[in-house]
Amino acid sequence: MLLEGADWTSLYTSRGFFSSLDRRAFTYISLDGVVTGHGEFKVSASPLLYSLLESTMKEVKNPIGFGESGKSLYDKVSGVNFEKAVFEPMKMEDSAYPFLASSGIPSLSFRFACQGSEAYPYYGTSLDNKDHLGYATAHRLSFLATGAGLVAGQLALRLVHDHVLRLDVQRYRTVLSQSVVKINQRLKQVTRDGSAESLSARWLIMALGSYSRAATDLNTDLLNTDLTDTLACHNINDRIMRVEHNLLSPYVSPKEVPFRHLLFGRGSHTLAALLEGEDREVLRTQLALATWTLQGCANALSGDIWDSDNQM
Incomplete structure (x- = not known):
């Protein structure tokens, strides 16, 4: 399993590892831009990982909003239609995309984003600093970063703990x-x-x-x-x-x-x-x-x- 960011993606590309990466890894989880807002939780993933993510979200406490600490992340964001509320198409600029579309590795990226999926304007620029990120996250950066770590950790733990991979065909x-x-x-x-x-x-x-x-x-x-x-x-x-x-x-x-x-x-x-x-x-x-x-x-x-x- 790979749990990495864009720098590693560039490394794999430059060394030509993509052609054989499917024999070295069974899942790729991207943590690039994992916290850029505080209103929504959005995911791009292979359908093989949908069920795993759904069960993981039910185990992670909700770090979004105020006064709802008793709810799980799933309860907060799933709505009536879980897939429609949470998942979005994986774009080519997503660091998980080449692992999925080129190497055939079940891949996933997730992020806490602004309400309405409004783009964080400073991502990838020199203005991407703690002050701007703190404002975009309503000064709940530490809670959201902890939530992101729990999601990634639970995903990784579930994938490596069981004898059979938690991938739903x-x-x-x-x-x-x-x-x-x-x-x-x-x-x-x-x-x-x-x-x-x-x-x-x-x-x-x-x-x-x-x-x-x-x-x-x-x-x-x-x-x-x-x-x-x-x-x-x-x-x-x-x-x-x-x-x-x-x-x-x-x-x-x-x-x-x-x-x-x-x-x-x-x-x-x-x-x-x-x-x-x-x-x-x-x-x-x-x-x-x-x-x-x-x-x-x-x-x-x-x-x-x-x-x-x-x-x-």
């Missing part, structure tokens, strides 16, 4: 489903005039089904696993760690397209690209490659790389 199913539904609707619009008969999301939907079954099977295997059996736990962990890495498209060059992630990457290989293209032949190729990437991820998660039931 089921949460990816929801995120992938949302993208596949949009793609299916988009392709129906493109083929409405009947001029592109073979342009269908059918195989992509089947690949999503394969992932869903593999995720369910993993959880079933986990329930039936003796957690004192080191080898059995290692096999479960190995399957879990295959998910993020196998969502990196093998059909584009890492040198030319460094951010190869099917969901969080940048380029024509992503699911997002299928919502933007107009050329039907290009869309057909993109659809096939995206389908094979997702099916490969499902096969890796199930442990059956050459499963005859999943021939595409």
Whole structure:
């Protein structure tokens, strides 16, 4: 596990470690800009870490606001829809982004921010000092820094303490489903005039089904696993760690397209690209490659790389 900031990200990049980093670390937690305000708690993360963060927030006392010390951080910020209230898209400038989109490592960054996610104007400038930060945090900097340390510490402790990694493969199913539904609707619009008969999301939907079954099977295997059996736990962990890495498209060059992630990457290989293209032949190729990437991820998660039931 890596618990670091931007200086380390630069070091890994300069020494070319990203290409093999997924074999050296199982999670990356960024602490850059972790306190820039006092009104909200915002997170950018791999879906594999959603459940872990949610349970962690329930254990950390709320450092935001006044007179609410009895509440947990989860009670304060979760609202009716936890994911909508807390999570935001991971941006390229986020120091956790290359670990997720380039190396295929489950990554997370979090921050205490101003209400309404208003940007802290002095971050990264010579005016970023204790006085300005104290004003931005309503002079509760020490409480918020302690809260940030507790969140990071609890995350790290939960990840290294248990024999099986606390990464939830089921949460990816929801995120992938949302993208596949949009793609299916988009392709129906493109083929409405009947001029592109073979342009269908059918195989992509089947690949999503394969992932869903593999995720369910993993959880079933986990329930039936003796957690004192080191080898059995290692096999479960190995399957879990295959998910993020196998969502990196093998059909584009890492040198030319460094951010190869099917969901969080940048380029024509992503699911997002299928919502933007107009050329039907290009869309057909993109659809096939995206389908094979997702099916490969499902096969890796199930442990059956050459499963005859999943021939595409």
